[in-house]
Amino acid sequence: MVSAKAQKSLARRHPWIFSGAVQKQDPAIEAGATVAVRAADGRFLAWGAYSPQSQIRARVWSFDEDKDIGPAFFQDRIRSALQVRRTLPLLSPCTALRLINAESDSLPGLIVDRYADFLVCQFLSAGAHFWKADILQQLRELVPVKGVYERSDAEVRTKEGLGLESGLLWGEMPPERIEVQWGQIRLWADVIHGHKTGLYLDQRENQAQVTDFAKDAEVLNCFSYTGGFGLWALRGGAAHVTQIDASAEVVSLARENATLNGLENQPVEYVVGNVFDQLRAYRDRRRQFDLIILDPPKFVASAAQMNKGCRGYKDINLLAFKLLRPGGILMTFSCSGLVEPALFQKIVADAAIDAGRHARLIAPLSQGADHPVALNFPEGHYLKGHICLVDG
Numbered sequence: 001m002v003s004a005k006a007q008k009s010l011a012r013r014h015p016w017i018f019s020g021a022v023q024k025q026d027p028a029i030e031a032g033a034t035v036a037v038r039a040a041d042g043r044f045l046a047w048g049a050y051s052p053q054s055q056i057r058a059r060v061w062s063f064d065e066d067k068d069i070g071p072a073f074f075q076d077r078i079r080s081a082l083q084v085r086r087t088l089p090l091l092s093p094c095t096a097l098r099l100i101n102a103e104s105d106s107l108p109g110l111i112v113d114r115y116a117d118f119l120v121c122q123f124l125s126a127g128a129h130f131w132k133a134d135i136l137q138q139l140r141e142l143v144p145v146k147g148v149y150e151r152s153d154a155e156v157r158t159k160e161g162l163g164l165e166s167g168l169l170w171g172e173m174p175p176e177r178i179e180v181q182w183g184q185i186r187l188w189a190d191v192i193h194g195h196k197t198g199l200y201l202d203q204r205e206n207q208a209q210v211t212d213f214a215k216d217a218e219v220l221n222c223f224s225y226t227g228g229f230g231l232w233a234l235r236g237g238a239a240h241v242t243q244i245d246a247s248a249e250v251v252s253l254a255r256e257n258a259t260l261n262g263l264e265n266q267p268v269e270y271v272v273g274n275v276f277d278q279l280r281a282y283r284d285r286r287r288q289f290d291l292i293i294l295d296p297p298k299f300v301a302s303a304a305q306m307n308k309g310c311r312g313y314k315d316i317n318l319l320a321f322k323l324l325r326p327g328g329i330l331m332t333f334s335c336s337g338l339v340e341p342a343l344f345q346k347i348v349a350d351a352a353i354d355a356g357r358h359a360r361l362i363a364p365l366s367q368g369a370d371h372p373v374a375l376n377f378p379e380g381h382y383l384k385g386h387i388c389l390v391d392g
Contacts, residue, residue, distance in 0.1 A: 096113070
């Protein structure tokens with residue numbers, strides 16, 4: 001039984017029910033089990049997955065009382081998500097993409113990414129974990145691949161009372177590196193040890209847009225990871241690319257990706273170091289660039305981190321604006337879901353003002369089409385980006 005406020009939220013088809021909205025519950029319910037969510041008068045509202053240790057006490061599977069939550073349900077939902085991907089505008093060829101995007105594909109807590117002949121899954125909620133075996137069976141039947149690997153090693157699982165898990169679920173073990181194709185670019189994906197499920201699939205189309213601004217440009221790619229933005233810049237005719245990341249291991253992988261694309265002899269500099277420190281060093285040396293990409297990790301993972309995280313976003317954007325030549329381009333991103341688009345735009349605008357630069361937003365950016373955002377679930381819009389033109 002839930003509060004009147006929660007009833008209004010459910011009427012708008014929002015899939016989350018917070019603990020404070022629960023007025024009555026059965027303490028014997030198993031974590032992840034399906035529960036009927038009802039109004040105070042007993043009316044049925046939804047079928048949800050129960051999570052006793054999470055602030056999100058239940059995540060909605062279905063608003064249809066006649067729906068049976070079981071293998072056939074997951075088969076239908078997975079088949080629907082796969083059909084959507086067949087119609088999306090993606091870079092072609094594309095051999096690495098998201099097949100299931102959790103709440104936005106009406107499968108809360110479930111992430112499924114494809115890397116060539118392998119699937120990589122994350123079961124991030126109590127409900128997704130509860131139904132893991134059935135979900136795996138449906139994936140095996142609906143998606144012909146060589147193997148399915150689990151990367152449920154995200155810290156968000158601890159909020160659900162779940163441990164971190166990773167390993168082979170079915171079929172062949174993925175190789176240490178899987179080669180994938182994103183349009184003109186090929187990349188090595190490390191699905192076993194790499195960030196997220198191996199690559200930042202949500203940035204695929206944004207990386208390709210770098211070619212619009214890279215011709216004869218001196219490019220600085222910050223938080224470069226596997227070097228995707230830098231590789232696209234070289235494809236676009238960049239005069240020079242600098243790739244910066246704090247991890248020597250991923251910088252090495254970026255080098256390997258350059259070789260994979262036949263770009264190993266192009267003018268590229270690889271820097272292992274703290275991006276904030278490196279930007280300040282460039283500022284002090286009065287070094288300038290024509291195109292800067294800022295794609296940092298999540299700075300705000302909780303409300304308690306909001307102020308510190310926003311200061312971090314402002315600092316790196318301020319430094320970047322100072323390093324751009326007149327007419328330069330800044331591509332800047334935030335993947336912090338708690339930082340709303342309007343707030344991120346204000347942070348970037350304030351950074352430009354404090355840097356003494358006049359800048360204009362010429363294009364907004366977001367996550368790729370294979371990371372759709374259900375209109376009833378605005379929290380699914382986590383990746384925000386701006387292409388800014390600096391006039392002076």
